Every structure is written in C-alpha cells, then in structure tokens.
Amino acid sequence: MFKIGLIINPLAGLGGSVGLKGSDGLAEQALALGAEPRALQRTGLALAELAAVHQQFTVYTVAGDMGETVCQALKLSYQVCYQPQSGLTTADDTKAAVSQLVAQGIDLLLFAGGDGTARDVCAVVPKNLCVLGIPAGVKIHSGVYGVTPAATGRLLAKLIAGEPVSLLSAEVMDIDEAAFRAGLVQAKRYGDMLVPNDLSYVQSVKASGVESDELVLLDIADDIIERMQEAPDHYYIMGSGSTVAAVMARLGLPNTLLGVDLVHQQQVVASDLDAQRLYQLIHDKPTKLVITLIGGQGHIFGRGNQQLSPQVIRSVGQENIWLLATKRKLNALQGRPLRVDTNDPQLDQALSGLMRVVTGFNDEVLVRVANPEFEA
Structure with a gap:
C-alpha cells in the first residue's frame, strides 16, 4: 500500500485576492479583508486525480484543515498523525507535522501551499524523501510544485500505479515579501528537495x-x-x-x-x-x-x-x-x-x-x- 503524507497550509494564498502580494504573517489581515481560503479546494482538485488508484494508497495527514477535512470530504482512507497547536496554523505546525508524517514511513510527502510552505517543509524533510507540491500560494517561485493541482495529482497517480518516474532535485526559492510589497523582487534559495518528474521513456541516444x-x-x-x-x-x-x-x-x-x-x-x-x-x-x-x-x-x-x-x-x-x-x-x-x-x-x-x-x-x-x- 502506497503511503502518502499530506500537509495543507490552509492559509496559503489568502493574500493574493486582496492585493497583499503574499500571506506570510498577514493571514488575519487577509481574512479581515474578505479573503477566502483556497488551499483546501486546490488540494481536492489534486486528490481527485487519484480516483483510479484509490484502493492502492493510504493518506497520513494532520487534523482539521491541514489535511483531515479534505480526506473526509473525498472519503479517502486516512490516518491523523498530528494535531495543530492552535486554530490559526503556523510554520511550526508544518514543521512538526512533517516530522510526524516522516515517522510513519511515508513514500512521498504531498503538501499544498506556496514558497513559504515549501521553505518550512525543506527545513525538516529528509533529503532522500520525495515531495510534491500542490500550488496554492500567492508566490510560486520554487521548482517543487506541479504546474496545476490536477497536473500534480496526475503525476502522483502515475507513481502510485507503479510507473517509473524520474527524480529531480528542485530548488526551493522564496522572496522577501516586505521588499516585494515595496516593489523589489529579492529571491533567495533555501535548499533543494527531491521531487518526482515526468519520465520520457525514450532513451537519450538515437541508436537502437x-x-x-x-x-x-x-x-x-x-x-x-x-x-x-x-x-x-x-x-x-x-x-x-x-x-x-x-x-x-x-x-x-x-x-x-x-x-x-x-x-x-x-x-x-x-x-x-x-x-x-x-x-x-x-x-x-x-x-x-x-x-x-x-x-x-x-x-x-x-x-x-x-x-x-x-x-x-x-x-x-x-x-x-x-x-x-x-x-x-x-x-x-x-x-x-x-x-x-x-x-x-x-x-x-x-x-x-x-x-x-x-x-x-x-x-x-x-x-x-x-x-x-x-x-x-
């Protein structure tokens, strides 16, 4: 049985629709301005692509909107391994949840968020564990995310079905949001994570x-x-x-x-x-x-x-x-x-x-x- 670790940053992407150019440290302000969370909905789009292989995996996840809510809605086989410390989840929750999920022997860590979430995951995830991001944040500069939620799900489905999938060491990038709001783009590399990549089965040489x-x-x-x-x-x-x-x-x-x-x-x-x-x-x-x-x-x-x-x-x-x-x-x-x-x-x-x-x-x-x- 394939073991998926699932973490959702439910606050990811809040700042985008209300013009805050990011959500880091501004979740309460974004909500007050009428921002609607979208990370759960985008995670659902990704997981819906796993319908054909739903009997081949189990999800290990976090209580509430950090994962459990989506699993319940999609009637997935899941197990809760971590309880957030407060109602408004934090980077510390993400890091602690990663450690708990890794301890379950997961095959891949699936997470929904933006570059800030990728940074948090990168800080604690083992270098030999594959991860895959569902794009849900305002900023997506890191190379660890699928091009769309559905594309992320389709790639994961191939992996669960047993198709050989290439490995890629992808950079985790983030920008200084305060500088970005002032009109400056200052990107910084925070590390690399191992991600599955779509595999072309054609050999790299032309002879047969x-x-x-x-x-x-x-x-x-x-x-x-x-x-x-x-x-x-x-x-x-x-x-x-x-x-x-x-x-x-x-x-x-x-x-x-x-x-x-x-x-x-x-x-x-x-x-x-x-x-x-x-x-x-x-x-x-x-x-x-x-x-x-x-x-x-x-x-x-x-x-x-x-x-x-x-x-x-x-x-x-x-x-x-x-x-x-x-x-x-x-x-x-x-x-x-x-x-x-x-x-x-x-x-x-x-x-x-x-x-x-x-x-x-x-x-x-x-x-x-x-x-x-x-x-x-």
Whole structure:
C-alpha cells in the first residue's frame, strides 16, 4: 500500500485576492479583508486525480484543515498523525507535522501551499524523501510544485500505479515579501528537495538495440564511478549481472558475472564471495551495495544473488543500496513493481516502498518495490 503524507497550509494564498502580494504573517489581515481560503479546494482538485488508484494508497495527514477535512470530504482512507497547536496554523505546525508524517514511513510527502510552505517543509524533510507540491500560494517561485493541482495529482497517480518516474532535485526559492510589497523582487534559495518528474521513456541516444543499451550502460557506469570517487574509503559489493559488469569493465577490473565481488579503492579485494565470507569482510566497514534487477522478472534479491543474505543486506543498510537498470529494462516490466525474496519476510517488508534506480549519468527514477503478500 502506497503511503502518502499530506500537509495543507490552509492559509496559503489568502493574500493574493486582496492585493497583499503574499500571506506570510498577514493571514488575519487577509481574512479581515474578505479573503477566502483556497488551499483546501486546490488540494481536492489534486486528490481527485487519484480516483483510479484509490484502493492502492493510504493518506497520513494532520487534523482539521491541514489535511483531515479534505480526506473526509473525498472519503479517502486516512490516518491523523498530528494535531495543530492552535486554530490559526503556523510554520511550526508544518514543521512538526512533517516530522510526524516522516515517522510513519511515508513514500512521498504531498503538501499544498506556496514558497513559504515549501521553505518550512525543506527545513525538516529528509533529503532522500520525495515531495510534491500542490500550488496554492500567492508566490510560486520554487521548482517543487506541479504546474496545476490536477497536473500534480496526475503525476502522483502515475507513481502510485507503479510507473517509473524520474527524480529531480528542485530548488526551493522564496522572496522577501516586505521588499516585494515595496516593489523589489529579492529571491533567495533555501535548499533543494527531491521531487518526482515526468519520465520520457525514450532513451537519450538515437541508436537502437544492443548499441543503444551499451551506450546507456556506459552512462550508468560513469555515474557509479563518480559516486565511488566521492567516497573512496567505502567498500563496494558488486552484485551479479551484466549491468554491474559494465561498471567493473569501466573500472578495468575483473568481474564475476554470476557472482559477487568486493571492491575497495577501485581494486578487487575478494572475488566470487559466499554470504558468510562477504559478511565477515564488510560487517564493520562503511559499505555500498551495487546491484541490478532480473530483466523481465524484476527481482532485486533472491534470484541468482543469494550471497546477498539478510545479514549482509542489514549490515549494509537500505540507504546504501545502489540499484542500476536501463529505462528499457524498467519499461519492460510494464508497470509491475520490483520484487524482493530474501527468505526473511521482515526484511522483505522493510525493503518495500519506493527505491531510487540509477538509469544514466546523473539520472535516476523512482520505482516501487512491492511483494504481493504485503499489498493490502
């Protein structure tokens, strides 16, 4: 079941219709001037786009107009995880709510607001968690929002349905509203957040067939090698398969095509390892795991790489798994999720959710990992 975290800034956009050029710190004045809140209505437009996948997700949200009200109106499956501290919600409420929703293990944080809301979310959200904004504020300079509420919902629906969706690191921008009211536009960057982006399934090279895949594999290899160079003291478990073999070939290292090798400082320190020996070598060392999926099946673990035991995977840590695949291979799954079969049901469930897949140089997509037994 896909877990959506939902936060609405119910005060977003209040200042626009009454000429205040923003709502930051002016919510009471805007309401007194007759401003009508629009964040809930715009959130409803986005969530309405999820009708076709409504049985595939649960919403974790905030009480009242920060999320619960919309969920009730649309009859969504939801759970309240945070209660605002006062009737007029604040930036502190947004930040505290983000922390509570993240603790629920959400797959994506959906929020409605403007640049001020994006700033608040950016201040506390983990860098590896995907977010997506529903545009509802007066100022929308940040790159984390959909072009319209409906467009935001359609993109999220694709993600819930299991379609591979690209990842993009987008800037969070905001302007000084006081200066803006005086006629000065002073924009400032406050950070970046990871957002899903619409994916074109056409490869970036014009050739077809084997030649095209070879060029894409070179791009993937160059991306991984650059990452290795950024963390030279780490050990790298190189899994089986031709995609990982392309990385080893690019490094000029011998490779066990159907086995598992260990690399340190761009040298092979052990080849064709079994699970026990592999764990002995890496359990107390910073380690990354480089793997690919089985083409046509979508298995990540449990098919031809049993050397990657539950003990080894837990030692490495889920956040240190680098999954590689061409977009052609992902597209061949026709929307089916990736699978894990580690022979440890608890670990299989822990690995479920969204996983980042390296598909080229500085190019990643989000793909869902989901075994049938964990799908409600």
